[in-house]
Amino acid sequence: MTFILAIDQGTTSCRAIVFDEAGRVVxxxxxxxxxxxPRPAWVEHDAExxxxxxxxxxxxxxxRAHLARQDIAAVGLTNQRETTVVWDRxxxxxxxSAIVWQDxxxxxxxxxxxxAGAGPMIRSKTGLEIDAYFSATKVAWMLEHVxxxxxxxxxxxxxxxxxxxxxxxxxxSGRLHITDAGNAARTMLFNIHTGQxxxxxxxxxxxxxxxxxxxxxxxxxxxxxxxPAAIAGNPLAGVIGDQQAAMMGxxxxxxxxxxxxxxxxxxxxxxxxxxxxxxxxxxxTTIAWRRGGVTTYxxxxxxxxxxxxxxxxxDGLGLIDRSEQVESLAASVADSGGVVxxxxxxxxxxxxxxxxxxxxxxxxxxxTTKAHIARAALEGIAxxxxxxxxxxxxxxxxxxxxxxxxxxxxCDDLLMQIQADILQTPVVRPxxxxxxxxxAACMAGLATGYWPSIEALxxxxxxxxxxxxxxxxxxxxxxxxxxxxxxxxxxxxxxx
Numbered sequence: 001m002t003f004i005l006a007i008d009q010g011t012t013s014c015r016a017i018v019f020d021e022a023g024r025v026v027x028x029x030x031x032x033x034x035x036x037x038p039r040p041a042w043v044e045h046d047a048e049x050x051x052x053x054x055x056x057x058x059x060x061x062x063x064r065a066h067l068a069r070q071d072i073a074a075v076g077l078t079n080q081r082e083t084t085v086v087w088d089r090x091x092x093x094x095x096x097s098a099i100v101w102q103d104x105x106x107x108x109x110x111x112x113x114x115x116a117g118a119g120p121m122i123r124s125k126t127g128l129e130i131d132a133y134f135s136a137t138k139v140a141w142m143l144e145h146v147x148x149x150x151x152x153x154x155x156x157x158x159x160x161x162x163x164x165x166x167x168x169x170x171x172x173s174g175r176l177h178i179t180d181a182g183n184a185a186r187t188m189l190f191n192i193h194t195g196q197x198x199x200x201x202x203x204x205x206x207x208x209x210x211x212x213x214x215x216x217x218x219x220x221x222x223x224x225x226x227x228p229a230a231i232a233g234n235p236l237a238g239v240i241g242d243q244q245a246a247m248m249g250x251x252x253x254x255x256x257x258x259x260x261x262x263x264x265x266x267x268x269x270x271x272x273x274x275x276x277x278x279x280x281x282x283x284x285t286t287i288a289w290r291r292g293g294v295t296t297y298x299x300x301x302x303x304x305x306x307x308x309x310x311x312x313x314x315d316g317l318g319l320i321d322r323s324e325q326v327e328s329l330a331a332s333v334a335d336s337g338g339v340v341x342x343x344x345x346x347x348x349x350x351x352x353x354x355x356x357x358x359x360x361x362x363x364x365x366x367x368t369t370k371a372h373i374a375r376a377a378l379e380g381i382a383x384x385x386x387x388x389x390x391x392x393x394x395x396x397x398x399x400x401x402x403x404x405x406x407x408x409x410x411c412d413d414l415l416m417q418i419q420a421d422i423l424q425t426p427v428v429r430p431x432x433x434x435x436x437x438x439x440a441a442c443m444a445g446l447a448t449g450y451w452p453s454i455e456a457l458x459x460x461x462x463x464x465x466x467x468x469x470x471x472x473x474x475x476x477x478x479x480x481x482x483x484x485x486x487x488x489x490x491x492x493x494x495x496x
Contacts, residue, residue, distance in 0.1 A: 002073040004445050005231060006437035007054060009163050010242065011080045011264040014054040016061035017437040023460030025434055027065035029057040036097060041104035041346065044097035047085045050163065051170045055228040062230050069231050076238030076444030078245040078436055079163040081186045084138035089159050092174055096146050099138040102304060102346040106137035107355040118204065125191045125198055127276060127285030129353050135162060136188035136205040143206065153208050160211040164239050171236060173226040180218040180239040181290040192276060192287055195295065218289035219443040238443025242436050243267040244288050247298065249435030249442065250404045251461045253454050258400055260385055262409035266306035268388045270299045270396065281391035282351040299395060301350035301388030305343035307409050309377050312345060319370045327412045330375035338363040340486040341376035351391040360490040382419040383483040389423055402426045406435040420467040424476050427467040
């Protein structure tokens with residue numbers, strides 16, 4: 001028997017998961033790495049730490065299952081998207097800290113581009129809103145603020161990549177500088193219609209073409225792994241961004257199927273088939289994946305703070321010791337006691353796109369306890385998702401029959417019930433919650449023939465629990481109206 005190894009590099013931790021032919025988890029290893037906040041609204045990672053942490057959990061996952069490299073049929077890679085790394089091609093060392101997708105340092109540059117009228121052109125080519133979330137302004141910032149970077153880049157000495165490119169480089173000891181079409185589509189430098197890096201966009205952002213990785217299919221044998229030694233010689237055969245991977249892992253492979261991942265952020269993707277669909281409600285038109293040269297597109301709504309707000313309750317406020325405690329704390333009260341928490345810690349994503357919004361807790365009284373704040377935090381996650389669902393339903397012209405969910409916070413029964421109540425829509429949780437890693441495994445397995453077809457994979461998707469709405473539609477409307485009032489107060493705060 002052989003297995004598929006999925007490398008799952010997330011915003012706060014590195015994971016490695018081994019799957020068998022039935023899509024079952026055989027072994028897993030996970031380790032958090034450091035988050036750096038050098039200034040307000042700045043978020044950075046150490047790319048070298050990401051690599052060393054990821055290499056460590058790969059080795060640990062195989063050791064736990066008593067597997068050797070010959071037991072691994074293929075390796076799939078999935079990654080936090082948009083986070084930007086620039087490194088020296090000769091030494092392989094990053095020129096600075098990685099700028100994380102949550103980082104807001106380039107918000108002013110985005111405002112300038114919007115004011116100059118660049119929005120329609122960027123939207124028409126990339127399907128994206130102008131926002132500091134994406135990679136282009138992050139690369140430009142590095143080239144302007146790291147001494148000598150601009151000159152070195154123009155001389156072809158520097159390489160740019162999102163985390164998938166960085167890990168593929170390290171996994172192959174510098175032989176591969178690649179990305180997949182889905183990750184490329186998150187940079188604001190890639191034309192999703194032509195499937196190519198765009199010269200006009202590169203010129204606008206001042207990014208030399210020589211820095212950019214080769215854009216490949218999401219499911220393809222790219223080459224052999226060289227490091228770590230535990231998987232040396234195995235084929236790297238799948239590369240896909242984490243949210244697209246979760247979409248594949250949920251087997252949302254037909255137009256009209258949607259999933260929401262509750263991770264550090266929340267990301268709702270709707271499969272729209274082989275044609276990109278424009279959004280009239282400020283959702284993103286993006287690439288889900290490319291297989292066999294055929295592109296599948298999606299509509300996406302991105303929420304910047306999902307599980308991140310629970311981490312903040314833990315690390316910033318000290319209300320809980322472990323993230324899992326938020327459910328029992330929030331469940332100890334019947335409701336939030338009138339407290340509303342807007343989790344705009346790094347601005348608001350879809351459909352608001354307000355990079356100057358900031359977090360807000362409103363409705364506090366002498367009777368407010370930490371349990372009320374915890375419950376308001378869970379509700380704040382669910383309200384943000386509901387805003388995206390509403391926009392997506394308007395774009396699609398029909399209501400979602402169900403919402404498939406995954407991610408770490410999908411284990412929280414209370415959050416899932418709150419979500420169903422606010423949406424007035426069934427929320428469906430699968431038995432396998434490791435859908436992001438499984439999506440990467442699917443891509444690698446399909447490329448190598450480990451799984452013969454998508455149809456062979458669909459039999460592995462099974463429902464764990466369906467959360468039906470318990471509250472009335474009228475109650476849900478009233479709660480959402482209160483939420484909208486709080487959002488209005490949080491908007492634009494950093495500009496005031």
